[in-house]
Amino acid sequence: MRLRALRLERSRKPDKPEDFVCYEDSDDEEESASAEKQILNTSYNFVDFVRGREMGGREPKWVGPEYGSRHILTHEMFKEYSVSLSNMNKVFCSQWLSDRQVVFGTKCNKLMVYDVVTQRLDQIPSLQGRRDSITMPQDQQCGIHSVQINPSKTLLATGARNSSEIAVYRLPTLDPVCVGEGAHRDWVFDMCWLDDQFLVSGSRDTRMALWRVQEDDIATKQEVPTYSHVRALAVKECKSAQKVRAVAFNKSFQEIAALSLNGYIHIWNAETFKQKLSRKLPSCQENVCLAVQDAGMYAVGCRSYTLLLDARTLQAVKKISPRYSGCGIRSASFQGNVLTIGTGVGILLFYDLRAGKYLESSINSSRTVHLKASKGWVFPDEEYIDGFQHIKYTPAIYTHCYDSSGTRLFTAGGPLPANLYGNYAGLWQ
Numbered sequence: 001m002r003l004r005a006l007r008l009e010r011s012r013k014p015d016k017p018e019d020f021v022c023y024e025d026s027d028d029e030e031e032s033a034s035a036e037k038q039i040l041n042t043s044y045n046f047v048d049f050v051r052g053r054e055m056g057g058r059e060p061k062w063v064g065p066e067y068g069s070r071h072i073l074t075h076e077m078f079k080e081y082s083v084s085l086s087n088m089n090k091v092f093c094s095q096w097l098s099d100r101q102v103v104f105g106t107k108c109n110k111l112m113v114y115d116v117v118t119q120r121l122d123q124i125p126s127l128q129g130r131r132d133s134i135t136m137p138q139d140q141q142c143g144i145h146s147v148q149i150n151p152s153k154t155l156l157a158t159g160a161r162n163s164s165e166i167a168v169y170r171l172p173t174l175d176p177v178c179v180g181e182g183a184h185r186d187w188v189f190d191m192c193w194l195d196d197q198f199l200v201s202g203s204r205d206t207r208m209a210l211w212r213v214q215e216d217d218i219a220t221k222q223e224v225p226t227y228s229h230v231r232a233l234a235v236k237e238c239k240s241a242q243k244v245r246a247v248a249f250n251k252s253f254q255e256i257a258a259l260s261l262n263g264y265i266h267i268w269n270a271e272t273f274k275q276k277l278s279r280k281l282p283s284c285q286e287n288v289c290l291a292v293q294d295a296g297m298y299a300v301g302c303r304s305y306t307l308l309l310d311a312r313t314l315q316a317v318k319k320i321s322p323r324y325s326g327c328g329i330r331s332a333s334f335q336g337n338v339l340t341i342g343t344g345v346g347i348l349l350f351y352d353l354r355a356g357k358y359l360e361s362s363i364n365s366s367r368t369v370h371l372k373a374s375k376g377w378v379f380p381d382e383e384y385i386d387g388f389q390h391i392k393y394t395p396a397i398y399t400h401c402y403d404s405s406g407t408r409l410f411t412a413g414g415p416l417p418a419n420l421y422g423n424y425a426g427l428w429q
Helices: 001-009 029-040 045-054 067-074 382-389
Strands: 079-081 089-095 101-106 111-115 120-124 147-149 157-160 166-170 175-178 186-194 196-205 209-210 229-230 236-237 244-250 255-260 264-270 274-280 288-290 300-301 305-307 316-320 329-335 338-343 348-353 370-372 377-379 396-402 408-414 422-428
Touching: 067 338, 089 147, 089 382, 089 408, 101 147, 101 157, 101 408, 101 422, 120 264, 147 186, 147 396, 157 186, 196 244, 209 244, 244 288, 255 288, 300 329, 305 338, 338 396, 348 396
Parallel strands: 089 396, 175 229, 186 244, 288 329, 329 396
Antiparallel strands: 079 422, 089 101, 101 111, 111 120, 147 157, 157 166, 166 175, 186 196, 196 209, 209 236, 244 255, 255 264, 264 274, 288 300, 300 305, 305 316, 329 338, 338 348, 348 370, 377 422, 396 408, 408 422
16 A cells, blocks of 8 residues: 555656646735726826826926927927017027016027016126137127026026137026136137036137136126136137037036037047047038937938937938938027027928927917917018018028926027028027
């Protein structure tokens, strides 16, 4: 009997698990039921999201940075409100100071603040450098090409009265802080903040300058505002460049990108302020604007298209055709995964990076989203220009900027030909 029992034990196979196992009872039944109920009760409707927040919901929720602007654009809800700029000449740059104020610079060297609520325009006095600085004749001034705000929104950097110098103002009061002088011999085309103190400027003289605005430069409150004069920490030639046209700080890669008018993009180490490399772009015609996405991608605007570059290799990822022949790209900016493109024919285009195509209308799926700017003001009048040049006049959009919510857009510019005088500005909301 004992031998038979051993034989049976050896011949017995291990139990094979079933393909499906059912349990009549489980300790996790209540937990799984509550989790399923929670999933079923989750709404992705934006109205429910806001209502839940108002009711004191503590569960963290968020929306993409471009959600508001994307929804307004695809549902064609933006409406333009023209901004009258009197006889100013060409708006080159702009930034939102707050929820109700926009600051912009013009070719006629005016730094202006526009209140979107009262529609009031205020001019901020230009800052003058010292006599021993490198000066430039008044008739050779090019105006203000750049307005940049530091990350903590405590300082604003822009052009000084002399186009080869920079000016820094304190925010939100716009009291003068300092004038940066002696670094450039020609127009300063663009600037970018590296952090709250360090600033980089690029000029038509092919030079890059590194500045530092310290607490000592910010004078204490006085009845009559005063400002200091500072020198650059370092001034270096941008190798392989002819006229630095745009600069941008790539935070993801800790590098400075510079765009030159001879069709090169140049990369500098932001920590050492040393040039790392230069790369020839596919197009060398009118490369005038540069934008950086949070993830590090570059967008370069030229005459025929917008070029997307991989920041790791500087290889071209995509050539985005503007759909309007010969219009030229004059301004570009990233709003999350939406690239906004300002053209030389008064049209704003919106490219969806995730879909790899222009943003499509939710009202009419057969057309893409675009905004057509009003004509603004030009001298002589547009009818004279239309008859003389045999083309219909439209302003170039040299600058555009979204407010912090992404639901309002300021666009501005003026005539594209250098010899024409005029301006354009509009608020879309």
